Amino acid sequence: MVFHKIDNLTSLALHMIPQATMWNLKWITLDHEKSMKPEDRVWLTLSDDIPLSKFFIWPLSVYFIWFICYYAINFKIALKRIRSRNYDNMLILYERQEWSRKMLHFLGKENVGIMFFLIHFNFFFWCHMFSIACYYSYVFHTFAIIFWLSWSVWNGASFYMDYFAKKYEASLQKMKDVEQDLKNESSENKKTKWTFLNKYELI
Numbered sequence: 001m002v003f004h005k006i007d008n009l010t011s012l013a014l015h016m017i018p019q020a021t022m023w024n025l026k027w028i029t030l031d032h033e034k035s036m037k038p039e040d041r042v043w044l045t046l047s048d049d050i051p052l053s054k055f056f057i058w059p060l061s062v063y064f065i066w067f068i069c070y071y072a073i074n075f076k077i078a079l080k081r082i083r084s085r086n087y088d089n090m091l092i093l094y095e096r097q098e099w100s101r102k103m104l105h106f107l108g109k110e111n112v113g114i115m116f117f118l119i120h121f122n123f124f125f126w127c128h129m130f131s132i133a134c135y136y137s138y139v140f141h142t143f144a145i146i147f148w149l150s151w152s153v154w155n156g157a158s159f160y161m162d163y164f165a166k167k168y169e170a171s172l173q174k175m176k177d178v179e180q181d182l183k184n185e186s187s188e189n190k191k192t193k194w195t196f197l198n199k200y201e202l203i
Contacts (some may be wrong), residue, residue: 001156012152016145023145027138055132063124067117075113091116 002008025043033041074082074089082089094100094116104115134141 001152002159016149016152019145019148023141026135027141059128071113071117090120094119
C-alpha cells in the first residue's frame, strides 16, 4: 500500500479485489440468493457438499496444461530471445534472489527447469490448499483477508518510514556539506586577507 507508486497499488488491487469479491460472493451473495427463486438468482449457486476431488482434478489438470505451455515457451522456444532482450519472467525473478537461485541450481544448472517446476508446483499446491480452506471456513477466509490487508498496510508503512528516513539523512548530509563548504570558503577568505595584508606590510 504505497500510494505514490502505481505499480504497488496495481499489484495490491489485483490481489485484494478478487479475494474480497470472492469472500462477498461466497459468504454474503450466494447465501442471500438461497432464499430467492431459481429464476431470480444472478450468481451460480454452489453447494457446500462439493467433493474434494473436484477441487484437485480440475485445478491440477489446468495447472499442468498451463505449465507445459509455459515450459515450452520459456525453456525451449523463446529462451534465447528472452535472454537476449532481457525480458522478465518468473524464472529470471527466481534467479535474481539468492535463496531461490540456490534452490534452482540444487540439481545443477542443466536441471534448472526441473527445479523450477518443483518449486513452482509446491507454491501452487499450498496456495491451492489455502484457497480450499477459505472456501470451507468463513472464519479462516475472513482472517485471511484481514491478514493480507494488514500486511499490505504494514509493508507500506515500513516502506514510507525507510523512504523518508533516507530522504532525511540525505538532507542532513547536504546541510553538512553546505556548512563545510561555507567553513572552507570562510577559511580561504581569511587566508587570502592575511596574505594581502602581509604582502603590503600592513601588519
